[in-house]
Amino acid sequence: MEEIVKGGKTLARHIFPEDIREGLNFFSQEGEYIQAGAWNYPGGKELLAHIHKKVPRTAMRTYEVLYVISGSLQATVYDLDGAVAGEWEVKKGEVLILLESGHGYKILEDGTKVLEVKNGPYLGAEADRYRI
Secondary structure, eight states: OEEEEETTEEEEEEEOGGGOOSEEEEOSOTTSSSOOEEEEOOTTOOOOOOOOOOOOOOOSSOOEEEEEEESEEEEEEEOTTSOEEEEEEEETTOEEEEOSSEEEEEEOSTTOEEEEEEOSOOOOHHHHOOOO
16 A cells, blocks of 8 residues: 655555455545445355444545556546645556545546545535636
């Protein structure tokens, strides 16, 4: 796992397939507004059924998790002032967690497929974001 940290704040994390060890591994800190983890269990393992309780939560910013299904992309991570804080090439099977940051992407290969997950609700482009 690699992180981009600026001013004591983690802006983003890059998770590699080899970071997914046996068992349950979370790559987010408990207080972060997006929680991302990975499972690696042997066949036959049963996970107990459960329902999540209604718990009030307030998120002041949208966080994102990207999983690259195929292909690759160049991710540029920005601090909240709009300055470039770092860049990563993110390849098939890798995960990017975007926290207190801005971001931009360049698709590097035809057929690049990415699953994006973020906290909601989404309020539309005008209310939810601004261009750097």
